[in-house]
Amino acid sequence: MLGFMDYVQKAFLEASNWNQDNSYSTLTATAQALLDFETPRGLRLNVSSLASPKFASSYTIGTVGLVDGSLSYLYSSLPLEARFKSSEIDLHHVIQGYRQLQDLRQPDQSWWWEVWHKGKRVDRRDALLYGRLFLPQSTLEALYLRRLSPSRQLKVSAVSDARLPNGGTILTLLQNDFGKYSTEYLYSTDSALLGVRGLYNFGPDPRTATSQDVQAEPVYGRFSAGAELYYGLLNKSGGMSTGIRFTTLPQHTGFPYTMTLTLNPLMGNLSSTYAVKAGQNLALCSRFDFNFYSYESDLQLGCELWRRRGPDAEVEWASKMLRPDWERPAVRPDGDVAGVLKARVDQNWRAGVLWEGRIRELLFTLGTSFDLKRRDHIFRAVGVELQYST
Amino acid sequence: MAFNFNWSPLIADTSRARDMLTTALNKSPKPPIIVDDILVTELNLGSVPPELEILEIGDLAEDRFRGIFKMSYTGDAFLTLKTRVQANPLNTYLSTKPSFASPQPLAASSGLTIPLQITLSDIRLSGFVILVFSRQKGLTLVFRNDPLESLKVSSTFDSIPFVRDYLQKEIEGQLRVLFMEDLPAILHRLSLRLWSPDYRELDNSNGLQEGNKDGTIPIDPLSSPPQNPVDGFGNPITDSETSAFFLDDPTQTHASFSQKNLVRLAALAESHRTLSLFTPGIREAVFRAWAGTTESREHSGTATPALTLSSLSRAHSSLGLSTLPSTYSASDSAETGPSSSSRPPLSSFSSAIGHGLTLGANRSRAHAQRKRKRRVVNLRKDRNEDDISDTASTTTGASTPAPSVIVSEPLPEREEDLVTPPRSPAKNVRFSARRPSGEYAADSPARSPRARPASADYPAQENTKLSLPPQKHLSPDAKPVHDAAPSNIGRSRPPLRLHHPTPSTSAIPLLRTLSAEKLPFTAHSQQGDLFSPSASSSSGGILEQAWMMKMANEIARKVQDEKRRQSSDSAGLWEMPPPAYSSV
The missing domain is CATH 3.15.10 (Bactericidal permeability-increasing protein; domain 1)
Known part of the structure; x- marks a missing residue:
């Protein structure tokens, strides 16, 4: 489940019309959500609030043997209108599962953003500032996000920690999203790492497509290919990978599915994932890794199961009386979702189970990871996270 | 040895x-x-x-x-x-990097x-x-x-x-x-x-x-007996002799006890049991009960600076033994020793020295009660040992009355060490804290049955007397061994001479150098006991032989020092810290 601050940042991206999915770094987001979810450790409480549409604060206290916590504050120049109360949050927004890609959207024209007042441009670029201080480790995380133009975004994230070499690290990420393709350039002060990422979407170009084309020939799937390249100037080492993805779009009539294949030619690593949304409540995913240098392989299986809330017994008799063609107002914003159960297991019988949902006003995450091979020490981590936000 | x-x-x-x-x-x-x-x-x-x-x-x-x-x-x-x-x-x-600022490839x-x-x-x-x-x-x-x-x-x-x-x-x-x-x-x-x-x-x-x-540990020479023991010159050593080297072999511990010492021990135990007035004098032994007080006091003085030493404190923590400091304190004081001894001003000396000076203030009472003697074995391996050891062996060999002394087993003394003698005073500083558990009881009645007779420390004194060149006899009543030592000390450490205005009267034993100087109450009164001709046991075991060799070499070294001093006033050399410890 996304933390409150992550959710606010996501809301900022949505409010500023930034498509997070059109990036090479999120090529395997579906598989990561279904297979690489983190299970909480210990007890963690999170109290957050969006005091104003532009300012949010969040406080976390947790205990894993010893008590630690964090304070975080966020400022957004763009007023955020989404629902942030924990009793009103749509669970689909904070729980990452199978990610259904939407149609590519033509990027805004830059003149759309221009606001003129008395012959002068008065519009400002949207920006987001975020800071988080971990105690007692005294680690500081800071984030600066700025929409430079409708197709460009700058993201500077920094971590300050005395235990890190040079006292911290800064990552600068410049993202361009032109719809048809997207590029990212990054620089990390740690060992002066330079990186380039790019993603290209095959198919019609959203910038030139007209509404008639879409009507005439609906596109059922999208094929994307991308690559990334890194080079550390100081340690003179690098890395690269390429990847392709095919995913179905909402127009697809069958069940949605996503296939990816990534290849790291330097290290000989080949990874393929296949995720399918088998029904409204169920998504399955598998990943197979193979290294053709060391002949090591790995297989991971995962699933997510959404639990729908059953009909309310008190009003069930009344709903039965409704005519089928009558409009039924949804009681909650996320429909009748009560929670989601995620599970994963790999070939070494290491498994993880996560149950996320809402109890009254609280969002909770209950998870454990265990090792089925070690009978004496099966449970490796058990944890509960509770979130409350107003 | x-x-x-x-x-x-x-x-x-x-x-x-x-x-x-x-x-x-x-x-x-x-x-x-x-x-x-x-x-x-x-x-x-x-x-x-x-x-x-x-x-x-x-x-x-x-x-x-x-x-x-x-x-x-x-x-x-x-x-x-x-x-x-x-x-x-x-x-x-x-x-190793935080995920927040990671490129997340x-x-x-x-x-x-x-x-x-x-x-x-x-x-x-x-x-x-x-x-x-x-x-x-x-x-x-x-x-x-x-x-x-x-x-x-x-x-x-x-x-x-x-x-x-x-x-x-x-x-x-x-x-x-x-x-x-x-x-x-x-x-x-x-x-x-x-x-x-x-x-x-x-x-x-x-x-x-x-x-x-x-045996897997490279530096544990005492844990297993050698197969073909030879001495420094390649001569095979018999089993009875090698047994003296092994501290861990319980079956052969008695081999290095001399018969005389055993008899003395038995007599001592007997006297202890029967409240006999006669107690045999076991030289160079001191009651542990007596030594305990000074020992604890000195430990308190010297243990604190040692805690700053990373290696030892790390060893403390890694071993996690609360009993260790007592064994460590010897090396603890060793850490503080060289740095302090190399500094000329007396005020900068560490607490050990200050302690010694305070003890020296009430020395009259002190040496009536406790007789302490510091014994330090200085063994240096030399690469060009031939000339010195030859002289040492010849002189001792000519004058030694005990034939059991192996003259062919020289105590290495490096030629360079003659030039840089501050090392040996520095060493004596080190063990000043530990030594009080004393080796000799002198003439005081030794009642403690725990006094160790094993290390009869100064059997070589008689020999060393003979081995000295005649021109060393500056004063007829002082032992020839001793007149070299005070001059050496007085020359190397002028400030300390204040406590010894008359070096000739304080016939300092040869091996006592700085530590003895720092605790001057021990220096005076024991000479008669130490070198009294009545206490003569030159037979002894390997340890005694080693001590003889040690003494012989020390004398040779002192002679060389004396010559060198007479030839050139190279006092500057003495102020230099020993190179091995200059980084301390």
């Missing part, structure tokens, strides 16, 4: 050493590049033994030993490890684990080893400095410079931790299992076979 350091049995079986190394290497958190357990597959200690230079013997008895060695190793030992490493540099780079950081075989060879070690052994507290071995000088790491990744450098750096770091922390802990545990009765009860099954286990 000679230590027979037997290297050959150590090479024979290294399986236990391999297991211990495997455990030690996997104990500490491994660097992220190593993704599997480190397995020691091959360990060969090589045929070249390490060179051990005895810097100091602080305490020598049947059941305990304390000494400082200088170890240097340039042998052909090698070690082969097997593990699996992460070959993707991006993976190891990102694994999609697949560029995917891992490639490769089995790796590492061979460590060309190991160069050089360091100071402090070895403290007592039967109750086990063996404590501490490296005073980081002994690892250089090391060649050859692996399957030699062609990739990044990985090679990384491996070299990481393995060196791991080995340093091993030498400084793990090895003392392992040794102490093993020695406790061997010698301590409590541990032996706990671990009865292991028994004495673990004695050979200790």
